[in-house]
Amino acid sequence: MFQDFKLVEDRPVAIQVKEYINRLIIKGALQAGQKLPSTREMSLLLKVSRNTVIAAYEDLEDAGFTYAIPGKGSYVAAMADQSAEEHGSAGESAPWRIDWKTKVNEYAEAAVALDRIKHGIRAPKGTISFTSIAPDESLFDLGDVKRAFMDRMAIEGQVLLNYGYAKGYKPLIDYLMRYMENKGVDTRGKDMLITSGFTEGFDIVLSALRPAARSGAAICENPTHHTAINNMKLQGFEITGIPMERDGIDVQRLEAVLQTGCFDLAYLTPSYHNPTGIVMSPAKRSAVMNLLMRHQVPVIEDGFNEELRYSGAHVAPLIATVGQGNGVIYIGSFSKVLFPGLRVGWVLGDRTLIDALESIKRARTIHTSTIDQSILYQYLINGNFDKYVRKARAEYKRKYELTKACCEAYLPEARLSGDGGLHLFLTFPPSVNTQELLEACMERGVIFTPGDKFFIHPGEGTNTLRLGFSRVTDELIERGIRIIGEQARSFL
Amino acid sequence: MFQDFKLVEDRPVAIQVKEYINRLIIKGALQAGQKLPSTREMSLLLKVSRNTVIAAYEDLEDAGFTYAIPGKGSYVAAMADQSAEEHGSAGESAPWRIDWKTKVNEYAEAAVALDRIKHGIRAPKGTISFTSIAPDESLFDLGDVKRAFMDRMAIEGQVLLNYGYAKGYKPLIDYLMRYMENKGVDTRGKDMLITSGFTEGFDIVLSALRPAARSGAAICENPTHHTAINNMKLQGFEITGIPMERDGIDVQRLEAVLQTGCFDLAYLTPSYHNPTGIVMSPAKRSAVMNLLMRHQVPVIEDGFNEELRYSGAHVAPLIATVGQGNGVIYIGSFSKVLFPGLRVGWVLGDRTLIDALESIKRARTIHTSTIDQSILYQYLINGNFDKYVRKARAEYKRKYELTKACCEAYLPEARLSGDGGLHLFLTFPPSVNTQELLEACMERGVIFTPGDKFFIHPGEGTNTLRLGFSRVTDELIERGIRIIGEQARSFL
Structure with a gap:
């Protein structure tokens, strides 16, 4: 015994010794009542210092x-419950098996079926991948993030590590309220809930607005953010x-659809729409808002990548266009621009609604990580965000x-859309099936x-595809698109 | 104009200047086409350096x-959309009002109604408060937490700030799987999902097991964790x-109830049960598991404060007693022992089930904060957890x-329960209404x-109450309980 002890690096040795013996007891290799070797003997057996063994014991x-x-040594205690056998782990009776496939409900099944990431494309290393629209992590200014953390910990570390509030970290809420005011939002009568990113915010809003007795009815741009589609379906x-259309949603069609029935909400992404990259024109914003107001259909506005403006005049978000009105719920996040790993988003809307959403948030997750919120807050007030966005914007614009x-050169058959953001959207003639095109490209190392x-x-x-370019080098962007172009030719 | 500019400390001046002018534009105080003062003039007007103004411009x-x-200066751009008036903010038509009270559904209404924290006790400063069972933040070892963060950021900061995985941060999962094995769990056929604390884990499990066509049927200890009650109701x-009973759930009653119908799940907190503080005896654990297995009722085990053992032999969690069986879903968290601000919990259970839960997690929040997960991971492998728990346990035990x-001295009429943890539970004779007792105590500054x-x-x-002692000083524990005792007398 004690021959198979192996030290790993980077972990305190006493803990490794403790866990090693712990396991021998759990496995039954050391039995209740058995005397452990003395600390001196054990230190020789395991080739560690005696003090280490003393600490482990x-x-x-x-x-x-x-x-x-006392005076005799350490003995293995009787396990209070050694009844695994009784319940069938190793004994004669079979272990307790539940067929979970039949236990989970339709919601869980639908979540699995809609989970594209789980069934996503697996590509070998070295593949040129245009699948990601996450930011390029080499642009991250780690020094500033570390400083933000250390600054905030020095100010109120103990508070940050204890429970926070369901509504969110107060200094961050105050900051973001002002941030939204600077986009032209009239915040009177409105309030804010901090969530774990856009997705949680959207899911909580849907869960509060979903009708109880019937299916909900939602309007959205088509195509749109597939996570949002999933959430609405779920x-x-x-x-x-x-x-x-080229400048956003088809207003005529919207008007026709609104006349056909009642809708519980409209989900819209007016800026750098995912996947088309289109920015809705000011004239359309106005027309769309007038229509939805007339039909009393609340708007959920996805602030997606609004910060990634490459050129042109400031365009106000939809929520800024209703002044003191309360028909728009705005969901924002810096994830795509800043750090997706920091799971922080915000829901801005009517105070009464936010109050209900706060209770749902509390029931679901208590509150969003205070560490994430406070790092973000300190990073913002340190002025790092403005500096970073300037750098990131310049690089992404390039x-x-x-x-x-490259698309214009190598894929002249495809119609391009995308006024900015981290991706372009391509529409081919109907004969091009992009799933088949993907298979052909994969063989040549491009996805x-x-x-x-x-x-x-x-x-x-x-016949459409999305090209995310944020994490691909210039050279590979060129090579990858050339290959897609060569493969596409055979479908035309 | 420009007279009301006021600098605040701790924020870059250029950003303050930018936001100040931004607001004047948004408010319409600076109109489209208007020329801004030159950078030299503005620096005199605002009393900031010219370089600052240049950066802001x-x-x-x-x-x-x-x-x-070029050569002339900076001009205010036309806002792309100035249609707030059109939609009624300041113009003649009324703003777009939605009555959100009538729009939100029963789920949202129930969440508000069940939200005790929102309707919780507000006590003036200086009140002796036994309401919290959060850890005492003065015990937090901030230096170790900072070091864990800096260590991990140095190793893979850029990875941590970009997207993570819905299932969780792989090194943490591996660590926690071993951690659970050290408690005697047979992890074969099982897998783990990292969640934002216990609450999210529990809510996700319920959402997957809730029957579609009828109400679900759940069994639990009574009383139990009120957040869990809320989640099940919602x-x-x-x-x-x-x-x-004194050593846990009443097994006879459990057996009788199991014979009356079908149940979808049993929610159990075998250790330091909240609110009673009772540790279920090994004999009961065995009996309860046998019953539930026979009736094929899956168990959701709440690992609440299992780590806060003050004395006695190691008691294996329920999931350890079923060996390779898959009838128990274990939900763990270090929140109460370690840092509640780090929102990290874990669900350990059958691999098929965890696979479905992972898709639900992805649909709801993409993933748990990687910063939180990685700080926790590094803190654990640095050996800080063992050190901290030793310190915290000693202090909480005291x-x-x-x-x-104090309860025995000042509240002899109350039956005490609680074998450990951060609170005690008191049961008074039926004549004592503890809501009324609370009102009487509040007047004397105790809650x-x-x-x-x-x-x-x-x-x-x-006739029951919970006393959380973790955040109350020794002196105030004594004084507070004495006051409760004095007030209780008038109800007896």
């Missing part, structure tokens, strides 16, 4: 795995998609223009996201 | 709020509570014994948690 005793008899909404130029998953109904958008 | 132009005419479960002694909220049905437990 103390911890074992503390945890109730052993007991000490929450039981019937979705009516409105096609996109890549955006390169990608666009992208076929566009069909952004559409509401199966069979739509099979 | 660049940012404003970058954001599309102004444009520069997810549409009918709850059958089983009374507690306070636990003091609280117990506690009346126990009725931990019971399944209204009207139960009105």
Whole structure:
């Protein structure tokens, strides 16, 4: 015994010794009542210092795995419950098996079926991948993030590590309220809930607005953010998609659809719309808001990548256009611009509504990570955000223009859309099936996201694809798009 | 104009200047086409350096709020959308009002109604408060937490700030799997999902197991963790509570109840049960597991404060007693022992089930904060956890014994329960209504948690209360309990 002890680096040795003996007890290799070797003997057996063994023995005793008899040594304690056999682990009776496949409900099944990431594309290393629209992590200014953390910990570390508030970290809320005011939002009568990113915010809003007795009815741009489609489907909404035009949603179609029935909400992404990259024109924003107000359909505005403006005048978010009105719920996040790993988003809307959402948030997750919120807050007030966005914007703009130029050169058959952001959207002639194109490209080491998953109904958008360029080098952008172009030719 | 500019400390001046001018534009105090003062003039007007103004002007132009005419200066850009008036903010037509009270559904209404924290006790400063069972933040070892963060950031900071995985941070999962094995769990066929604390884990499990066509049926200890009661109610479960005895759930009653119908799950907290503080005896653990296995009722085990053992032998969690069986879902968290601000919990259970839960987690929040997960991971492998728990356990044990002694001295009429943890539970003779007792005590500056909220049905437990002692000083524990005793006398 004690021959198979192996030290690993980077972990305190006493803890490794403790866990090693702990395991021997759990496995039954050391039995109740058995005397452990003396600390001196054990230190020779395991080739560690005697003090280390003493510390490990103390911890074992503390945890109730052993007991000490003064002057005699340490003994293995009887396990309070050794009944695994009784319940069938090793004994004669079979272990307790539940067939979880039949136990989980339709919601869980739908979540699995809609989970594209789980069934996503697996590509070998070295593949040129245009599938990601996450930021390029080499742009991250780690020094500033570390400083933000250390600054905040020095100010109120103990507070940050204890419970926070469901509504969010107060200094961050105050900051973001002012931030939204600077975009032209009239915050009177409105309030804010901090969530774990956009997705949680959206899911909580849907869960509060989903009708109880019937399916919900939602309107959205088609195509749109596929996570949002999933959430609406999972929450039981019937979705009516409105096609996109070059400057945003098709207003005529929206008007026609609004006349056909009642809708519980409209989900809209007016800026750098995912996946098309289109920024809704000011004239359309105004027309869309007038229509939805007239039909009393509340708007959930996705502030997605609003910060990634590459050129042109400031365009106010929809929520800024209703002044003191309360018909728009704005969900924002810095994830795509800043750090997706920091799971922080915010919901800005009518005070009464936010009050209800706060209770749902509390029931679901108590509150969003205070560490995340406070790092973000300190990073913002340190002025790092403005500095970082300037740098990131310049770099992404350059890549955006390169990608666009490459598409125009190598994929002249595809219609391009995308006024900014971290991706471009391509629409091929109907003969090009982008799932098949993907398979052909994969063989040549290039992958992208076929566009069909952004559409509401199966069979739509099979001739579209999304190219995320943020994490691809200039050289590979050029090479990758050239290869897609070569492969696409055979489908034309 | 420009007279009301006021600098605040601790924020970059250029950003303050930018936001100040931004606001003047948004408010319409600076109109489209208007020329801004030159950078030299503005620096005199605002009493800041000229370089600061230059930086602010660049940012404003970058954001599309102004444009520069070379050789002439900066001009205010036309807002792309100034239609707030059209939609009724300041114009003649009324603003768009939605009555959100009528828009939100029963789920949201129930969440508000069950939200005790929102309707919780507000006590003036200086009140002796026994309401919290959060850890004492003065015990937090901030230096170790900072070191854990800096260590991990140095190793893979850029990875941590970008997207993570819905399932969780791999090194942490591996660590916690081994941690659970050290408690005697057979992890074969099992897997783990990291969640934002216990509450999210529990809510996700319920959402997957809630029957679609009918109300769910759940069994639990009565009283029990009130957040868990809320979650079960919000997810549409009918709850059958089983009374507690001194050594845990009443097994006879459990058996009788199991014979009356079908149950979808049993929610159990075998260690340091909240609110009673009882540790279920090994014999009961075995009996309970045999019963539930025979009736094929899956168990959700709440690992609440299992780490806060003050004395006695190691007691294996329920999931350790089923060996390779898959009938128990274990939900753990270090929140109460370690740092509640780090929102990290874990669900350990059958691999098929965890796979479905992972998809739900992804649909709801993408993933748990990687910063939180990685700080926790590094803190654990640095050996800080063992060190901290030893310190915290010693301190809480001392306070636990003091609280117990004070209760025995000043509240001899109350039956005490609680074998450890951060609180004690008191049961008075039926004549004592603890809501009324609370009102009497508040007048003398002492508050506690009346126990009725931990019971399944209204009207139960009105003679009980919970005393959380972790954040009260020795002196105030003694004084507070003395006052409760004095007030209680008038109810007897």
